[in-house]
Amino acid sequence: MKTKPLKKREKEPFFERHLGPILITPSTLVIFGILFIPIFYALYMSLNRISFRGADTIYKFAGLQNFINLFTTDPWFKSSFLVTLLFVMLTVATEIVIGVAASLVLNKKFHGRGFVRGLMILPWAMPTVVNAVMWKWIFNAEYGAANGLLLKLGLIKTSIAWLGTPRMAFFCVFLANVWKETPYVILLAIAALSTIPEDLYEAASIDGAGGWKAFWRITLPMIKPVLLILLITKTIWAFQTFDLVAIMTSGGPQNATNLLSYYIHFVAFKQTDFGSAAAMSYVLSMICFALSFVYIKVFMNKDENDEKKIKKHLKKKLAGAHEG
Amino acid sequence: MKKKLTLIIALVMVLSIVLMSAGCGKSNNNSTSSSSSLKGQKITVILPQNEADTVGFRAAKTKEFEKETGIQVELIEKSWEGVSDDVTGDLASGGGTYDVIEFDNSWIAKFIKNQWVAPLDQYMTADMKSGMVPGLLDLFSSGGKHYGIVWNNDTRFYMYNSKMLADAGLSAPPKTWDEVAALSKKTGKNAYMDTYKQEQMGTNELMFCVYSFGGNFVDDQGNPIVSTDPGVKEAYTWLAQAYKDGVFGKATLTMDYEEVAQSFNNGDFPLMLQAWPGVYADSNDSTKSKIVGDVNVADYSVSKTGNEQVVLTLPEAMAITSTSKHKEAAWKYIEYMSSKSMDKERALQIGALPIWSSLYNDPELLKKYPYWEQFGKQAQNSKGYPKIVWVDSFSDIVAKESQKILSGSVTVDQGLNEMQKLMLDAQKAAAQQ
Numbered sequence: 001m002k003t004k005p006l007k008k009r010e011k012e013p014f015f016e017r018h019l020g021p022i023l024i025t026p027s028t029l030v031i032f033g034i035l036f037i038p039i040f041y042a043l044y045m046s047l048n049r050i051s052f053r054g055a056d057t058i059y060k061f062a063g064l065q066n067f068i069n070l071f072t073t074d075p076w077f078k079s080s081f082l083v084t085l086l087f088v089m090l091t092v093a094t095e096i097v098i099g100v101a102a103s104l105v106l107n108k109k110f111h112g113r114g115f116v117r118g119l120m121i122l123p124w125a126m127p128t129v130v131n132a133v134m135w136k137w138i139f140n141a142e143y144g145a146a147n148g149l150l151l152k153l154g155l156i157k158t159s160i161a162w163l164g165t166p167r168m169a170f171f172c173v174f175l176a177n178v179w180k181e182t183p184y185v186i187l188l189a190i191a192a193l194s195t196i197p198e199d200l201y202e203a204a205s206i207d208g209a210g211g212w213k214a215f216w217r218i219t220l221p222m223i224k225p226v227l228l229i230l231l232i233t234k235t236i237w238a239f240q241t242f243d244l245v246a247i248m249t250s251g252g253p254q255n256a257t258n259l260l261s262y263y264i265h266f267v268a269f270k271q272t273d274f275g276s277a278a279a280m281s282y283v284l285s286m287i288c289f290a291l292s293f294v295y296i297k298v299f300m301n302k303d304e305n306d307e308k309k310i311k312k313h314l315k316k317k318l319a320g321a322h323e324g
Numbered sequence: 325m326k327k328k329l330t331l332i333i334a335l336v337m338v339l340s341i342v343l344m345s346a347g348c349g350k351s352n353n354n355s356t357s358s359s360s361s362l363k364g365q366k367i368t369v370i371l372p373q374n375e376a377d378t379v380g381f382r383a384a385k386t387k388e389f390e391k392e393t394g395i396q397v398e399l400i401e402k403s404w405e406g407v408s409d410d411v412t413g414d415l416a417s418g419g420g421t422y423d424v425i426e427f428d429n430s431w432i433a434k435f436i437k438n439q440w441v442a443p444l445d446q447y448m449t450a451d452m453k454s455g456m457v458p459g460l461l462d463l464f465s466s467g468g469k470h471y472g473i474v475w476n477n478d479t480r481f482y483m484y485n486s487k488m489l490a491d492a493g494l495s496a497p498p499k500t501w502d503e504v505a506a507l508s509k510k511t512g513k514n515a516y517m518d519t520y521k522q523e524q525m526g527t528n529e530l531m532f533c534v535y536s537f538g539g540n541f542v543d544d545q546g547n548p549i550v551s552t553d554p555g556v557k558e559a560y561t562w563l564a565q566a567y568k569d570g571v572f573g574k575a576t577l578t579m580d581y582e583e584v585a586q587s588f589n590n591g592d593f594p595l596m597l598q599a600w601p602g603v604y605a606d607s608n609d610s611t612k613s614k615i616v617g618d619v620n621v622a623d624y625s626v627s628k629t630g631n632e633q634v635v636l637t638l639p640e641a642m643a644i645t646s647t648s649k650h651k652e653a654a655w656k657y658i659e660y661m662s663s664k665s666m667d668k669e670r671a672l673q674i675g676a677l678p679i680w681s682s683l684y685n686d687p688e689l690l691k692k693y694p695y696w697e698q699f700g701k702q703a704q705n706s707k708g709y710p711k712i713v714w715v716d717s718f719s720d721i722v723a724k725e726s727q728k729i730l731s732g733s734v735t736v737d738q739g740l741n742e743m744q745k746l747m748l749d750a751q752k753a754a755a756q757q
Binding site: 049050051052053054055056057073075076140141142159161163164165166169246249250251252253254255265266269270271272273274 | 405408409412415420434439440521522575577578579583587592646716717721723731746753756
């Protein structure tokens with residue numbers, strides 16, 4: 001494409017010459033306003049002890065004290081942090097394993113596939129609050145469907161207080177999250193599966209690879225970029241889980257479901273300790289950032305090499321088979 | 325043509341930026357409340373929609389207020405938690421959004437210390453000061469100034485299902501905690517359900533239990549005494565054993581107020597130790613209850629020996645934010661909604677307890693609510709949250725650590741020692757702020 005000589009462009013009207021930057025300015029301003037200003041403001045808050053007098057907010061510089069306090073004097077941060085890590089690891093792993101498995105099934109041709117695919121999306125399409133309220137009632141110790149069903153089937157003799165013991169409550173929140181979030185994995189995994197050329201499987205079959213081997217050697221490497229995106233987004237979303245805890249357990253019992261997002265909210269809006277809450281938010285953001293960086297480093301480079309190798313190898317084999 | 329189009333696009337862009345900046349900035353509307361008429365002014369009111377008003381009484385009366393005064397009201401009603409977050413978030417960031425706010429009894433020390441609410445003395449009439457229930461006015465006062473007018477006289481009372489008790493061979497409800505345990509043992513069922521949830525409502529009910537054993541979490545100066553107060557230890561020892569024995573249901577650790585009331589109205593258990601006034605009306609409403617005609621109000625509340633009579637009082641008030649630009653219009657709204665005639669109407673319609681003393685002797689109200697006589701007896705010693713700045717931490721610590729004690733994860737002594745340590749830390753942290 002030819003570019004106009006500089007002198008000629010200079011003669012164009014100002015707006016025409018700068019139309020590009022002018023058009024992106026509003027969105028840049030919005031992004032700056034809703035993203036960067038809060039980020040830097042939160043950093044400022046995290047370095048200060050904050051108190052209030054009427055309409056005035058008083059900032060007293062505290063250095064890194066808010067960060068240090070999280071690990072030394074804060075009574076709940078460490079337990080909340082560990083519970084969150086466990087929750088993130090379990091939910092992300094479960095959602096991706098179940099999601100990929102389900103997408104493999106839904107990628108096969110069978111009668112009513114479209115209907116089943118549509119049905120699978122329902123939990124994800126449901127608002128999180130509705131999902132949380134629904135599970136809260138399912139696990140209600142007195143009137144819940146879970147107890148009702150198990151009692152009718154004779155599997156239990158007395159009602160279980162599902163949300164009343166730490167482990168059980170954690171499991172219930174975990175289950176509610178997996179139920180809600182797995183369809184998203186299925187959706188993306190199906191999209192990724194549909195891009196894999198059939199001839200790769202044909203070539204693998206000629207090579208004598210069975211279904212399991214084809215999955216490990218073809219399917220998984222080919223959908224790895226999508227899995228990487230899922231891994232990153234799912235991890236970040238799992239760290240952000242708030243609504244489920246707020247509605248189902250309020251962080252209890254015994255702090256067993258007091259995930260960091262919920263705890264940050266408590267420290268900010270109940271204790272009005274905005275400095276500590278901002279410090280916690282930064283710790284949480286840094287963890288998400290670090291994990292995303294690690295995921296990309298570990299999977300992306302290896303992924304690109306794997307994909308190239310597979311394609312090259314299989315095309316060679318396929319060409320050989322056709323010639324033969 | 326092309327130039328013109330480019331110019332138009334550019335102008336639209338500039339205009340949108342200007343409009344956006346205007347939208348993001350704070351309003352500079354300096355309409356003062358000292359103008360001759362309040363008509364046309366707009367105030368924003370944020371209050372919780374809770375169990376006290378299930379028929380939309382407030383919303384209907386707000387519309388009437390708008391018609392009568394010409395003051396526009398944007399009424400925001402949501403859950404208590406939602407209101408709490410919105411109000412705190414707004415006030416902490418400089419305020420200006422709300423004129424009339426929820427002022428919960430547990431927020432008094434914090435809000436006044438932060439100067440988030442305006443004194444109401446200049447607006448209050450002599451009638452109000454002398455005619456409203458003194459305890460309610462005093463609770464929302466500090467340094468000789470009044471900061472809140474109660475809209476929800478949320479005092480709790482001991483109610484029971486007389487049929488269930490008769491079936492268990494009892495002619496009167498248990499008076500002591502041991503009698504409550506004995507009732508459960510006799511029937512082999514839960515004697516009561518409550519909310520000991522990890523939330524403020526859980527702390528409310530645990531406070532009642534401790535108070536009824538003659539205990540206190542903090543002394544008169546607001547210092548924690550959890551590990552040394554004998555009443556606290558006795559209360560938690562009883563609660564831990566009762567949890568094991570099934571005196572109250574295990575779901576108590578997760579249920580909220582609405583669920584407890586619903587369960588009581590289903591006839592699942594006979595005692596509601598600290599029911600709010602509206603429960604009585606609901607339990608006699610056949611569309612909501614399976615125990616119509618079976619509920620009674622006791623003359624006393626449950627306590628350790630029967631002598632430590634106490635009921636929980638958790639009133640909620642309306643207050644004017646110190647940043648409100650329409651303080652007079654805001655006061656007009658508060659005055660209208662808390663007038664004696666409105667108070668009576670509210671009592672007649674939704675069974676809310678009056679905030680005006682004389683209404684407790686009103687023949688019409690006493691005819692409709694004869695059990696208010698028992699309410700009066702129980703309410704002689706009502707107690708609420710301690711007036712401490714670190715009340716949110718206090719509530720959180722009590723709720724979390726109590727669950728560990730109840731479920732047997734830690735012994736009573738271990739739990740109370742930990743509670744004491746955490747409370748001291750919270751007190752110290754609050755002092756540094």
